[in-house]
Amino acid sequence: MRLLIAALCLLPLPLRxxxxxxxxxxxxxxxxxTSFVAATGALERAAQADCRASSDGLRGAWNAAxxxxxxxxxxxxxxxxxxxxxxxxxxxxDKSGHRTKALAxxxxxxxxxxxxxGLFRQQPVSVRGLYGIEAMIYDPRFNGYGPDDPxxxxxxxxxxxxxxxxxxxxxxxxxxxAATLRTAGDGANARFLDEIEARQVVFTALLASIQFxxxxxxxxxxxxxETPRPLRAEGRLSGRAQRNLELALAAHERLAMALxxxxxxxxxEDFERVRFMAGKLDDPxxxxxxxxxxxxxxxxxxxxxxxxxxxANEELSAALGVTxxxxxxxxx
Numbered sequence: 001m002r003l004l005i006a007a008l009c010l011l012p013l014p015l016r017x018x019x020x021x022x023x024x025x026x027x028x029x030x031x032x033x034t035s036f037v038a039a040t041g042a043l044e045r046a047a048q049a050d051c052r053a054s055s056d057g058l059r060g061a062w063n064a065a066x067x068x069x070x071x072x073x074x075x076x077x078x079x080x081x082x083x084x085x086x087x088x089x090x091x092x093x094d095k096s097g098h099r100t101k102a103l104a105x106x107x108x109x110x111x112x113x114x115x116x117x118g119l120f121r122q123q124p125v126s127v128r129g130l131y132g133i134e135a136m137i138y139d140p141r142f143n144g145y146g147p148d149d150p151x152x153x154x155x156x157x158x159x160x161x162x163x164x165x166x167x168x169x170x171x172x173x174x175x176x177x178a179a180t181l182r183t184a185g186d187g188a189n190a191r192f193l194d195e196i197e198a199r200q201v202v203f204t205a206l207l208a209s210i211q212f213x214x215x216x217x218x219x220x221x222x223x224x225x226e227t228p229r230p231l232r233a234e235g236r237l238s239g240r241a242q243r244n245l246e247l248a249l250a251a252h253e254r255l256a257m258a259l260x261x262x263x264x265x266x267x268x269e270d271f272e273r274v275r276f277m278a279g280k281l282d283d284p285x286x287x288x289x290x291x292x293x294x295x296x297x298x299x300x301x302x303x304x305x306x307x308x309x310x311x312a313n314e315e316l317s318a319a320l321g322v323t324x325x326x327x328x329x330x331x332x
């Protein structure tokens with residue numbers, strides 16, 4: 001008996017599940033990608049049914065897909081980074097105006113890139129994904145196409161390509177990366193040597209996503225006092241810059257609370273405050289930055305979000321036993 005007990009003591013102990021990672025996977029990743037794949041599938045079907053920019057069904061499906069994307073966009077590691085999927089799904093900001101030029105080149109009658117999925121995948125990421133479709137259905141420079149025009153073919157091809165990309169990311173999470181996160185510290189896990197490394201990658205992604213809002217979603221349209229830049233706002237064409245910000249904030253909060261639901265009370269309070277402020281902007285496309293009042297309100301949200309990020313960094317790093325990752329410093 002003593003020999004048996006001694007032998008058992010030499011066996012490797014089973015890994016304890018990390019509740020923080022389990023919550024991230026069960027409360028954020030799985031439901032988020034389930035919704036995203038359902039939404040991109042619905043968008044593809046809507047495009048096949050009626051690809052015209054004026055179609056209420058197409059516009060509704062695109063908006064639903066954008067909503068669903070924002071619920072998983074914080075997961076800027078693993079499957080979304082592999083094969084440039086994140087860029088394909090959501091290439092923004094497009095500071096150099098690549099999208100307009102690339103769409104104009106692609107929208108020529110008989111272009112093989114509009115008829116062959118493989119050739120379409122070779123096109124610039126600026127014409128693919130959610131923002132490529134947004135330009136086609138909301139930008140007056142492109143949305144005047146008829147059902148037999150190249151624009152219609154492009155929307156259908158882009159919607160199918162987006163759905164395929166979303167499904168590939170979801171499958172990668174389901175078949176591989178979720179288990180890789182859960183088994184951090186396992187001797188066979190070469191990606192995460194311990195649970196701290198797994199927590200670190202999620203924590204870093206959260207801080208980077210908050211910084212992205214500060215620098216890009218809010219910072220780009222704010223510009224400077226002398227030169228506000230409302231045309232640089234995300235979702236300007238579709239009139240959903242404010243909605244995108246509100247949904248992004250809600251997604252950040254879900255991820256933060258999944259990581260540390262009981263040890264981030266100040267962070268939770270700050271999220272409630274910032275979401276309330278964002279909801280009161282009454283500025284769907286952020287064109288209000290050209291007025292003193294509109295600019296002041298958006299700057300106030302930016303300031304509050306900057307303070308929230310500082311608090312979240314302090315509270316969550318202490319709760320999780322991690323430090324801020326380097327990527328979180330630049331926001332992307």
